[in-house]
Every structure is written in C-alpha cells, then in structure tokens.
Amino acid sequence: MGMNEQNLYQQKHVSAEVAAAVVKSGDTVFVGEFAQNVEAFDTALAARRSELQEVNLITTTRLKPLACVEADPTRESFIWNDWHFSGLGRKCAERGLASYIPFSYHQGPKAVRLYESPDVAVAQVTPMDANGFFNFSTSCSMTPDYLRKAKKAILEVNTTVPRCLGGRDEGIHISEIDMVIEGPNTPLVQLPETQASEADMGIAKHVMQLLEDGATIQLGIGALPNIVGSMIAHSDLKDLGVHTEMLADSYVDMYEAGRITGKHKSIDQGKMVYTFAMGSQKLYDFLDNNPAAAIYPVDYTNDPCVIGRNPKVFAINNAIEVDLFTQVSSESSGTRQISGTGGQLDFILGAFNSEGGKGLICISSTYKQKDGTMASRIVPTLSPGSIVTCPRSLVHYVVTEFGYAQMKGKSTWQRAEALINIAHPDFRDQLIKDAEAMGIWRRSNKIV
C-alpha cells in the first residue's frame, strides 16, 4: 500500500459515532443496498434518535431490519424510503414504517444524479487494496452514484465480504470519500433456500422448451428461476451467456456444470455480468476475486439498449397477476405494494431489442388465498388499485404450467384467447364469459 493512501486512511478513519454525528435533522441519508448492511453506522445513528427529526433514509431492498427504523416506531426521527420492497419492506410498509420509491431500475442512477441531493451516503465495502481502492462487494447498483453525489461519503469496511471484480465503478478510491468506519465484520446476509412448487416445475419445463444454445440469460429472484437454473445445469444446453441484474446461487451451479461459457456474447464476452448478488455463502465465495463474473452499475446492466446488444437474450421474470388485456402486475396486489418494478421492464424491453431475444413473464396459473381457496392469477381485469408493471404494449411471452403464449402482433381477442388457453382449466369457462362481457372475445358480435 502506498504511503499516501495509508496516510489518507489514517486521516479519514473515524468511529461509527463520529460518522453518524454528521447527520442533521431533515437530511437525506443513503444507507446501502441488498446484502450490504452498514451495521455500525446504522446502530450509531439509531442511538441519536431523540436528537433528530425527519431524517430520510434510502435503501434498495433490505433483508435485515434497520436499527433506525426499529428504534423509531412512530417514524418521527427516521423515515425509511426503499427503491424495492423485500418481505421485510412490505411488512414494514403495512405498519407505516416504509415507503416505496417507484422506478424502472436502469433509470435509478440518472434519477440520483439529476434529482436527488443526498446529504450523506454510507456503503459497506471490502478493506482498502494496495492502490487505495475499496470494492463495493456484491452491491454496485446505484451505490457509486450515491457516494459521488452525497455531501459526505462514508465507507464501512467489512473484512468478510467478497471482492467482486467488475467492468466499471466496482469500487471507489480513498481520495473520493470523507470518512472510513471499521464495522463489526458480520458475514453477508444469506437468502433462505426456496422450494419449487409443482406449478413452478411445470412452468420451468415450458421455459426449457424455449431456451436455445448460445442464449444470454437473465433469471429473476425466487423459486422458479432457481429451478430453471437447476434444469439448465442438468441439461445439455451449450455456451450460454449471462447478462443479468441479480446473480444468485443457480448461476454457480450452471457455471460449474459447464453450461456457461459466454462465448457468443457480443459484449463482455466470457463474463457473467450483473449489478448485485444475493444468495448463500456458496455464491459469495464463488464471486470473491473471480474474473468469470463482472459487476457493473445498474445503468449499464439494465439499460435496454445494452441488454439488446447480446444475442438471444432470454429473460425470465415472475408476476402476481395478468389480466385478459395482457397487462401485468408484478409488484402489487391492489394497493398493497409487494415488491417493485425493479428491472422487470428493463429486461422485457432489452430482450425484445436482442436478435432472437425472448422476454418471459412466468406466472403460476393459480394462487392460494389467505382463506385457503384458490384464485386464478389470470384475471379479467387487474385487481382495483393494482400497479401495471409491464404494459400490454410491451408484453412478449406469458408462461404458466399449462403452456406459453407469444403476444406480439396479437389483437385483444387473440391475446385473451391465448391467455385463457394457459389459464387453470377450473377458471377457463368463467374467463371466457368475462372476455365476452368485456367485448374482447371473437365470438362476440361486437368484435368480428
């Protein structure tokens, strides 16, 4: 390590309490993304609860509760705003303790640069390297933009987190930041294993029918993408590439099984490109100093024009409801915000931009309601208040365990018919009646 970097480190190294003391009432404070928690800073800031009013905290998806939010159940001192809800986020929102910030993920960094004025930004990083750089580990996303825009940029070092090699802005130099804290070295939060349902298995089989050698894949979060990953690992598919938003355990399985070479990619050839990673320790160990993967800010990974430059982009994402007009809600149930738009729209657009690309909305045909009864996820119209995540003008493929339907170029009645054909058989008759009543059924005199 150079003397200059070492001196700068000594000058900027402070306790968490000193760092948290820079926050004033009314400030906006970014406190990290995904698996990366700034635990020491959060705890020290929470301890200042009685001195502070209306501090806006910003995150992207929390898996662990924020100490500040727990310390302030009346939301007077700390107001948590989240770019994407996890289960924790939506449960806090129900108690009035979290607010969702709408975006299409690739636009996040530009929105920060243009419209946000963070007073303080804090990110969890690896220890400084010999050249004075700290690495953002598993969460690049919008972190570089928040740190560069903030009046005070603070890093919290964790010696246990992986160093994720990247293509651009995967870290920051000591000269660009104001303070460094040494955190408690808690290992990264891990996602619990998911259990695929019978419907997920059925959907995954249809997905596999559509997938070709040489495709560039993006898998979303959850049980279905994981089972698809496992089927790919056990298939004889060749030379797949990866250009995704989230890197998860299933990519390690596919890579180790020899399915991923990235040799047909037009950009970042041979590299698995992503903007954040969440999974088990197996994933975090795989990523540490591994040049097989490259992390980038999200305005690169999720830019639909960038996505579209690779061949046969194959994007697999989940949804909550699809209506007979082919409007997709993947983020809310009525007015209940469940997750967020995230990168779904980015990848649906990007996949269609790609030569031979396919954007898939995968949805189990039914959903078990709280009272134990089954409801169709293919519905006449979205539940009142539901947010449209993917508008009908952009929908490409919809897949259920009963098959798949390609929607581009299809009229309203053709789309309704295609959807009813892949709905659960118990609900098809009623859906036909609904389509007729809404005038989007070809046997209706109103249409043909």
Ligand SMILES: CC(=O)SCCNC(=O)CCNC(=O)[C@H](O)C(C)(C)COP(=O)(O)OP(=O)(O)OC[C@H]1O[C@@H](n2cnc3c(N)ncnc32)[C@H](O)[C@@H]1OP(=O)(O)O
């Ligand atoms: C990281 C990436 O995924 S990159 C991909 C791009 N981003 C996206 O696709 C973002 C939008 N998509 C998503 O957020 C997710 O894929 C989802 C929400 C559609 C599915 O995620 P899953 O984790 O499989 O959902 P899950 O089945 O656990 O349901 C989540 C919640 O929605 C509720 N829910 C699901 N379906 C319904 C429904 N039809 N009606 C009412 N509530 C529903 C569940 O009850 C659950 O709430 P709870 O935790 O309070 O019980």
Ligand SMILES: CCCC(=O)O
């Ligand atoms: C913040 C993005 C997460 C997602 O796309 O689901």
